[in-house]
Amino acid sequence: MTQRLVPDLVLTDAGWQSGRVVVVEGGRIAALEHVHRVWPSDVMLTGKALLPGTVNAHCHTFQSLLRGLGDDLDFMSWRDRVLYPFSEKLDRAGIALGAAFAFAELLLHGATTCVDFFYLNDDGNENAEAVIDAARRVGIRLVLARTMYDWECAPRRYCDTVDDAARRTRALVAAHEGDATARVQPAPHSPHGASPAMIRAGWEVAETEQVPFHIHVAEGRYEGQRTLAEHGATPIRYLDALGVLGPRMIGVHGVWLDDDEIARMGARGAALAYCPSSNMFLGDGITRIPELLAAGVRIALGTDGGSANNRLSVFEEMRMASLLQRVRLLDGSALDAERAFAMGTRAGAALLGLDAGVIEPGKLADLVAVNLEDPSLHPRTDLLKSVVYAMSPRAVSDVWVHGRHVVASGRLTTVDERELLARVLELTKGWSISTAAR
Numbered sequence: 001m002t003q004r005l006v007p008d009l010v011l012t013d014a015g016w017q018s019g020r021v022v023v024v025e026g027g028r029i030a031a032l033e034h035v036h037r038v039w040p041s042d043v044m045l046t047g048k049a050l051l052p053g054t055v056n057a058h059c060h061t062f063q064s065l066l067r068g069l070g071d072d073l074d075f076m077s078w079r080d081r082v083l084y085p086f087s088e089k090l091d092r093a094g095i096a097l098g099a100a101f102a103f104a105e106l107l108l109h110g111a112t113t114c115v116d117f118f119y120l121n122d123d124g125n126e127n128a129e130a131v132i133d134a135a136r137r138v139g140i141r142l143v144l145a146r147t148m149y150d151w152e153c154a155p156r157r158y159c160d161t162v163d164d165a166a167r168r169t170r171a172l173v174a175a176h177e178g179d180a181t182a183r184v185q186p187a188p189h190s191p192h193g194a195s196p197a198m199i200r201a202g203w204e205v206a207e208t209e210q211v212p213f214h215i216h217v218a219e220g221r222y223e224g225q226r227t228l229a230e231h232g233a234t235p236i237r238y239l240d241a242l243g244v245l246g247p248r249m250i251g252v253h254g255v256w257l258d259d260d261e262i263a264r265m266g267a268r269g270a271a272l273a274y275c276p277s278s279n280m281f282l283g284d285g286i287t288r289i290p291e292l293l294a295a296g297v298r299i300a301l302g303t304d305g306g307s308a309n310n311r312l313s314v315f316e317e318m319r320m321a322s323l324l325q326r327v328r329l330l331d332g333s334a335l336d337a338e339r340a341f342a343m344g345t346r347a348g349a350a351l352l353g354l355d356a357g358v359i360e361p362g363k364l365a366d367l368v369a370v371n372l373e374d375p376s377l378h379p380r381t382d383l384l385k386s387v388v389y390a391m392s393p394r395a396v397s398d399v400w401v402h403g404r405h406v407v408a409s410g411r412l413t414t415v416d417e418r419e420l421l422a423r424v425l426e427l428t429k430g431w432s433i434s435t436a437a438r
């Protein structure tokens with residue numbers, strides 16, 4: 001089926017263009033043409049601008065169900081009183097509901113791809129398949145980062161043996177090889193959540209399957225000392241010594257890196273999934289983004305889980321990424337809107353290995369229309385800067401993923417929002433940190 005989208009403006013490599021029709025076919029952008037005449041079947045996006053969909057490079061979808069439970073706790077208390085006990089409460093249906101809830105909110109905020117760094121594995125892949133199924137139903141593009149975890153102090157359901165984790169992750173990657181909207185990548189949890197053998201196994205799966213791998217690294221200040229004490233090196237040096245610091249690695253957070261670690265990430269071609277709001281929310285610190293960019297590190301943006309942010313919008317992360325660097329460096333020009341926008345779109349898609357994040361023929365048809373009548377996009381001085389710094393989430397009106405019109409006039413077309421929220425309320429009824437018992 002061919003669709004022709006006719007917006008007032010479309011953002012291309014050459015900037016904003018008017019009088020264009022975006023032709024969508026088979027999940028991809030087939031052409032970007034001048035409008036010569038309008039056909040009755042054309043999708044008229046009058047008063048709207050079309051942008052590439054945003055890419056959420058790091059999330060834990062089930063955590064949306066935990067939002068509000070431990071919002072003003074420090075990280076360790078949040079982990080021990082909220083994350084661990086409540087993640088034990090979820091059965092497969094609850095996991096799928098949490099995923100659907102997060103995907104719905106992300107789509108409504110203009111995110112067309114989500115990485116779900118998923119670790120409620122219960123010794124298998126069935127829960128991960130339930131998340132993949134939820135993504136398909138709600139209509140978002142998914143990269144399921146299949147976690148490989150073997151730290152014995154974490155809940156049992158997170159953990160596999162090294163052999164099981166590698167075998168199950170390979171099987172899940174293979175099962176979704178030809179999947180148009182879902183793919184699987186390995187994710188050894190972190191230097192503290194995965195043993196050296198597990199981290200190596202994750203890297204090996206990535207190498208043989210030729211995909212990236214995801215790993216949390218240097219999020220909290222305590223991690224540097226802990227990795228140093230346990231493995232004799234700070235996190236990035238440790239990963240380098242293990243032989244996994246390279247172009248397949250997507251490090252998540254990277255808050256506490258010294259100059260040498262930043263230089264090593266750049267020299268080895270490693271990438272970063274940066275979650276500025278989460279880093280603020282959990283009191284982690286400020287990642288040195290301009291220095292990482294200067295070292296050649298590829299950087300994408302992530303929201304992190306819905307109970308560690310607590311918003312789910314990549315547009316929001318673009319704004320936060322820029323503002324944080326300004327306040328850190330006392331410099332209003334520290335990270336400009338164009339750079340932040342690219343991190344949340346094309347850079348994110350590229351480092352995940354997706355052909356998306358930019359509107360041009362051949363790319364995946366993952367698109368967002370924003371309402372130019374929204375007050376937050378007035379006056380019309382520099383529209384891209386306004387999208388990053390000023391735009392209200394209310395302005396996101398329509399979303400397409402793989403050519404499927406999944407949000408129309410601000411409403412999901414794929415699932416009943418009211419019913420979804422009713423199920424979330426039902427599941428979480430009575431939850432509070434005083435009722436959590438392990």
Ligand SMILES: [Zn+2]
Binds near residue numbers: 058060117252305
């Ligand atoms: Zn995370």
